Amino acid sequence: MARFHPLPVAAVDRLTDDSVALTFAVPAALREEFRHAPGQHLALRRVVDGTEIRRTYSICSPAPDPADPEGPRTLRVGVRLVDGGAFSTYALKEILAGDEVDVMTPAGRFTLDPAPGLYAAVVGGSGITPVLSIVTTLLAREPEARFCLIRSDRTAASTMFLEEVADLKDRYPERFQLVTALSREEQQAGLPTGRLDEERLTALLPALLPVDQVAGWFLCGPLGLVEGAERALRGLGVPRTRLHEEIFHVDTVAAPAVTTPAPAHxxxxxxxxxxxxxxxxxxxxxxxxxxxxxxxxxxxxxxxxxxxxxxxxxxxxxxxxxxxxxxxxxxxxxxxxxxxxxxxxxxxxxxxxxx
Structure with a gap:
């Protein structure tokens, strides 16, 4: 049963002008409850003027080894500022090390159980957060695994976890492939400027890796990016069972028309x-x-x-x-x-x- 616990904030690290990473210390008595799979998320809670506000943020730190009897000592999540966001504004402007935050035990099924093979991800913006946990855990635990990360961001300055991803490239140069696309800034090397839409991904992905040999695709970010990547991969013959998706932002969507009346009571x-x-x-x-x-x-x-x-x-x-x-x-x-x-x-x- 998911439940909230107050956890102390061990560190607040500025990632970009509009994002931070929050690290929570997990007391020994709660470590088993906060044991998590790579890719899961946490719900954070605060109360403002009697109104409860909850938001979910993905865990970016590696998952604890199942053989570790204690579980995680710390948990780290990435938070990007949303215009008018009641919690993200609080996280970026008010939370300090030493504060306590109500944190729900881990949830989510956008996960990967480390196993040998080739895996890949297409992410946009803060969609890197759960994939960072997935790829870090996979490469550390499974020496026969490889990972290709295709990420899209507006500019280099707006890219979350830039140093952490670069460190993965340095640690696993033969097993970790990184491809970056910027939509609003030219790069000296790499892909031309532009968004990763369905047409572009359809041409790009087969040139990067053997699409049919990828054991699992992880698509994470805004709805448009995830849907475009799914259509591209399905068009390339990837079975739906190999696609794993998590949406990080959805614009307002009208509810479907009701074709049958609801019961009166x-x-x-x-x-x-x-x-x-x-x-x-x-x-x-x-x-x-x-x-x-x-x-x-x-x-x-x-x-x-x-x-x-x-x-x-x-x-x-x-x-x-x-x-x-x-x-x-x-x-x-x-x-x-x-x-x-x-x-x-x-x-x-x-x-x-x-x-």
């Missing part, structure tokens, strides 16, 4: 942390909102259909999801839904957050 039954309850769904509420009114400990972070923290198994009934940028087709086929985006389509709906 609906009840949701939810099982959470071993306990269940049944409550009426108020008009216009998502199922998550209904559950939160009665169980404030229900897991969530972004409420935007992006992070997947509120994933639940649909035991019975039917729901309508407004949007989904977090669940893989296999998960929805298996019966999982995002509670924050789900509305009842039948009079009775039952969810299980514990599966």
């Amino acid at each position: 609906s009840m949701v039954t939810a099982r959470l942390d071993g306990r269940g309850g049944t409550w009426p769904v108020q008009d216009g509420e998502s199922l998550l909102e209904t559950v939160l009114r009665n169980r404030p400990d229900a897991p969530y972070a972004c409420k935007g259909g992006v992070c997947g923290t509120c994933r639940a198994f649909l035991v019975s009934g039917e729901v309508r999801m407004d949007r989904n940028f977090a669940l893989e087709p296999e998960e929805t086929d298996a019966g999982y839904v995002l509670a924050c985006q789900s509305h009842p389509a039948t009079e009775k709906v039952e969810l299980d957050f514990d599966r």
Whole structure:
């Protein structure tokens, strides 16, 4: 069961003019709870004028070795400033070493279990954050693994974790390939200026590596970049099962048109942390909102259909999801839904957050 713990801030490192890395110290008693897979994220929480604000940020530090009985001593996340962002502004301008921040235990399925083989990633902007954890963990643990990182940023000055990625190149020159594209600045060497769209990636990727031999592709960043990279790779014959995606930014998307009327009165039954309850769904509420009114400990972070923290198994009934940028087709086929985006389509709906 995901839960929050106050963690002390061990360090605040400026990465660029608009981004920082926060390092949290993990007390010995909590290290097992904060054991994580490479690529997972943390939800951070603060309360402003009685209103709770949660945001998710990916862990950029390597995952602890499973053989290590203690778990992680520290956790590091990257935070980029968002215009008007209630939490990112706080992180960049107010958080200092020594402060305490409420941190949820790790979540997320954008992960890689280190194994031999060739892997690759296409990332944009802060999408480098979880991939940095993935590639650092992979190359350190698996000597027969190789990784190709194709990253896109606006300018060199806006590139997060520039030194950390350069260090990987120095440590693993034969196993780590780095390709950088800048959309607003000319480079002395490397790719010409411009965005990595579907057309460009379709031509570029086969020239960089044997696309059909890549065991796993990790696509992370803004929605447009991820969708363009997915279309390019599918067009090159890559099976969908080898594609792993995480969206870092989604512009406002209109909810799909409702083709069937919602029931006049609906009840949701939810099982959470071993306990269940049944409550009426108020008009216009998502199922998550209904559950939160009665169980404030229900897991969530972004409420935007992006992070997947509120994933639940649909035991019975039917729901309508407004949007989904977090669940893989296999998960929805298996019966999982995002509670924050789900509305009842039948009079009775039952969810299980514990599966």
